[in-house]
Structure formats: C-alpha cells, structure tokens
Amino acid sequence: MFDIADKKYKEEIDVLNKAHQKEIEERNKIIQEHRAILESIEKEYDVKVEELEKRKKKELDKVVRENKEDPEKLAEEMSRLFGVKNV
Amino acid sequence: MAIVMATAPTIVLAEEAEQEGQLTTINKGEEAPYSGILLDSIAAAKINIDKKYSLLKYDLELDLEIKKLKAQYDLQLGTLQAQHDSLEDKHISLLKIKNDEIDRLRDIVKDNPNDHNHWWLAGGVVAGIVTSIAIFYAAVEIKENE
Numbered sequence: 167m168f169d170i171a172d173k174k175y176k177e178e179i180d181v182l183n184k185a186h187q188k189e190i191e192e193r194n195k196i197i198q199e200h201r202a203i204l205e206s207i208e209k210e211y212d213v214k215v216e217e218l219e220k221r222k223k224k225e226l227d228k229v230v231r232e233n234k235e236d237p238e239k240l241a242e243e244m245s246r247l248f249g250v251k252n253v
Numbered sequence: 254m255a256i257v258m259a260t261a262p263t264i265v266l267a268e269e270a271e272q273e274g275q276l277t278t279i280n281k282g283e284e285a286p287y288s289g290i291l292l293d294s295i296a297a298a299k300i301n302i303d304k305k306y307s308l309l310k311y312d313l314e315l316d317l318e319i320k321k322l323k324a325q326y327d328l329q330l331g332t333l334q335a336q337h338d339s340l341e342d343k344h345i346s347l348l349k350i351k352n353d354e355i356d357r358l359r360d361i362v363k364d365n366p367n368d369h370n371h372w373w374l375a376g377g378v379v380a381g382i383v384t385s386i387a388i389f390y391a392a393v394e395i396k397e398n399e
Binding site: 245 | 274276297298299300306309316317321324325327328339347357
C-alpha cells in the first residue's frame with residue numbers, strides 16, 4: 167500500500183520535472199528565435215541606411231549638377247522644405 | 254493711445270512675416286537685397302538633401318524601433334505561452350495520476366467492502382439467546398427462594 171503511494175509520488179515528481187524541463191527548452195528556443203529576429207532586423211536596417219546614404223549622395227550629385235548654373239529651382243525647393251519665402 | 258492701438262497689430266504681423274524668413278537667388282556680381290548668409294549651389298543642395306533624407310532616415314529608425322518592440326512583445330508572449338503550456342501539461346498529467354489513484358483505491362474498497370452485517374446478526378441472535386436463558390434462570394431462582 168505504502169509502496170504504491172510512494173510510486174505515485176515519484177510519478178508526480180517525474181511529471182513536474184519533465185514539464186519544467188520542457189518549459190525551459192521551449193523558452194530557450196523562443197529566446198534564440200528572438201535573438202535571430204533582432205539580428206535580422208538590425209541587419210535589414212543597416213542595409214536600408216546604407217542604400218539611403220547611396221541614394222542621398224547620388225541625388226546630391228544630380229541636384230548640384232542640375233542647379234549649378236540656375237539655382238532658382240533649388241531655391242524653390244528650399245523654400246518649400248524649410249517654409250521660408252522665396253523672394 | 255488710439256494711434257498705438259491701431260498700429261500695434263500691424264507691427265506684430267510684420268514681425269511675424271519677417272520671422273518666417275526669406276531666401277532669394279542672386280547671380281555673381283549682383284547686389285544682395287538684404288543682409289544674410291550666402292550659400293553656393295552645392296551648400297544649398299546639401300542642406301536641401303540633408304533635410305529630405307533626415308526625414309527618410311527618421312522613418313527607417315521608427316520602423317526599426319517598432320519592429321524591435323514587436324519582437325520584444327512576441328518574446329514575452331512566447332514565454333507566457335510556454336509557461337501556460339507547461340502548466341497545462343502538469344495539470345493534465347497530475348490529474349490523470351490522481352484519477353488513477355482514486356480508481357485504484359475504489360477497486361480496493363470494492364474488493365474488501367467494510368460490511369459486517371452477518372456478524373451483527375449472529376451477535377444479536379447469540380445475545381438474545383443468552384439474555385433469554387439468563388431471564389429464565391433468574392425467574393427459576395426467584396421462585397425457588399420463595
């Protein structure tokens with residue numbers, strides 16, 4: 167009778183340990199996934215910033231080239247962007 | 254007093270208009286219409302493009318922060334889900350063990366019922382017989398003593 171009760175208690179402890187172990191494994195998996203996602207987000211951001219810098223440089227060259235002789239268009243653009251009056 | 258009141262709003266409006274700022278294009282050798290800062294086309298283009306691209310970069314940073322926050326919340330949600338699943342597993346398994354134990358004890362009780370009615374009956378009959386004999390004996394003893 168007592169042997170059976172003892173066996174049952176051991177079974178219960180075993181169940182609790184297994185569930186706890188499973189939870190820890192699952193949590194570690196989620197943390198690893200989270201780290202991978204963060205890394206990918208940061209990487210994506212870096213790529214986009216790099217692309218933006220390239221586009222910016224390209225556009226700057228183009229704007230300088232186009233407006234070197236006639237800065238009126240540039241003045242209009244500045245007026246619009248900065249909210250100042252072009253007189 | 255009336256003159257001051259009438260002219261004050263006009264002065265304020267003029268100041269506001271001046272504070273908006275102004276820009277103009279001038280060619281080399283032309284007289285500047287007002288004092289200020291003279292930029293060449295390259296510097297002006299740089300300022301222009303910087304302003305435009307700082308807005309785009311801000312959008313990228315905002316997007317990054319939103320994605321980071323979402324990832325953070327997903328992590329929290331995942332952790333809680335794992336905790337919930339674990340608790341559910343524990344609950345189901347323990348409940349099964351307890352139910353098995355209840356069934357086992359019920360079977361034991363079924364096999365060894367705590368029913369002693371036949372002993373009570375036999376005991377009652379014997380006690381009745383003994384009491385009857387005792388009463389009879391007592392009655393005989395009393396009669397003989399008279």
